[in-house]
Amino acid sequence: GIQVEQSPPDLILQEGANSTLRCNFSDSVNNLQWFHQNPWGQLINLFYIPSGTKQNGRLSATTVATERYSLLYISSSQTTDSGVYFCAVGGHLYSGGGADGLTFGKGTHLIIQP
Amino acid sequence: DTAVSQTPKYLVTQMGNDKSIKCEQNLGHDTMYWYKQDSKKFLKIMFSYNNKELIINETVPNRFSPKSPDKAHLNLHINSLELGDSAVYFCASSQDLGGSTEQFFGPGTRLTVL
Numbered sequence: 001g002i003q004v005e006q007s008p009p010d011l012i013l014q015e016g017a018n019s020t021l022r023c024n025f026s027d028s029v030n031n032l033q034w035f036h037q038n039p040w041g042q043l044i045n046l047f048y049i050p051s052g053t054k055q056n057g058r059l060s061a062t063t064v065a066t067e068r069y070s071l072l073y074i075s076s077s078q079t080t081d082s083g084v085y086f087c088a089v090g091g092h093l094y095s096g097g098g099a100d101g102l103t104f105g106k107g108t109h110l111i112i113q114p
Numbered sequence: 115d116t117a118v119s120q121t122p123k124y125l126v127t128q129m130g131n132d133k134s135i136k137c138e139q140n141l142g143h144d145t146m147y148w149y150k151q152d153s154k155k156f157l158k159i160m161f162s163y164n165n166k167e168l169i170i171n172e173t174v175p176n177r178f179s180p181k182s183p184d185k186a187h188l189n190l191h192i193n194s195l196e197l198g199d200s201a202v203y204f205c206a207s208s209q210d211l212g213g214s215t216e217q218f219f220g221p222g223t224r225l226t227v228l
Contacts, residue, residue, distance in 0.1 A: 030214040037155070041202060041222050048216040084155060090213025100169050100213050101147045101159030101206075 002027045006087050006105035013077055014113055021072040021108045023087030030091025032063050033102065034072050037084040046072070050091075077112045084109050117141050118220035120205050126226045127195060135190045135223045137205030145210060146188035147217065148180060151202040162213075163188055195227045 003026040013019055023032070034046040047054050047061040049070065054061055058078075063070040074081055088102035118139045127133055139146060145164040151157045161180045162169040168180065177193045192199060205220040 031216070033216060035219075041224070043204060043219040043222070045216070045218060050214075086157065088157075088217075090217070100162040101149065101171075102157075102213060102217055103159070104157040107155060 002029070002089060002103050004087060004089055004103055004105035006085075006108050008108060009106065010109045010111075012111045012113065015077060015079060017077050017112075018073070018075045019077060019110070021074070021085050021087075021110075023070040023072070023105055025068050025070075025087075025089050027068070028065070029089040031089060031102070032065075032070050033088050033090075034061055034070070035086040035088065036081075037086060037107070039083055043086070046085075074110075077110075079112045079114055082110055082112045117218050118205055118207055120203075120220040120223050122223060123221065124224050124226075126228065128228055129195055129197060131195050132191070132193045133195060133225070134192070135203055135205075135225070137188050137190070137220055138186055139205075139207040139218075139220075140186065141207055141218060143207040143209050143218075144185065145208050146182070147206040147208075148188065148190050149204040149206060149219075151204060151222070153201070157204070160190075161188075192225075197227050200225055200227045 005024045007022045036044045049061045049063045051065040058075045060073045084107040086107045088104045090102045121136045148160040179191045182188045202222045204222045206217045208217040209215045
């Protein structure tokens with residue numbers, strides 16, 4: 001099945017810092033999403049970005065589908081940005097286990113210190 | 115206003131019991147999913163379902179069964195609960211089957227089997 005690798009696995013930053021999270025995937029996909037799982041466990045949609053660049057406030061994302069990677073940028077970090085950031089892909093030929101859902105990476109655990 | 119809702123939020127039960135988790139979406143989507151998040155926070159698809167077909171991840175034990183009374187609901191039934199079933203279960207929905215369209219997640223149900 002498709003492989004999704006995220007880096008770095010852990011990241012500790014001071015409030016106000018900028019960061020770049022990376023997601024590599026092993027096959028062509030028709031869907032790529034970024035999620036933030038907050039400390040309460042909720043999965044919040046950040047971007048639906050199978051290709052191109054999008055921005056939402058302090059967050060932006062870029063997916064280069066031909067090179068099979070996506071980047072999530074967080075600028076001027078705030079403590080509320082802490083949590084786990086997941087990249088997930090879908091719509092690929094060989095979905096994991098055949099259930100046609102999203103295949104998730106293992107996430108980047110981000111801690112923003114005041 | 116909640117797009118995808120789940121009940122209960124927490125479920126604590128004994129080994130061997132049978133339990134259900136309910137999921138409802140008000141987005142008008144045709145496809146719903148169940149995902150399992152294990153203790154290491156790894157998210158994995160369990161089922162994809164629309165009114166035409168159910169697609170089951172090959173690794174899911176047959177003790178787990180999704181039941182859909184209508185397009186807006188997909189409940190998860192678990193028989194003969196085992197310790198290893200302890201996890202957070204997320205329901206999700208999207209417009210189409212196949213993983214290509216954006217998925218939206220419910221708040222999760224934390225299941226603890228004693």
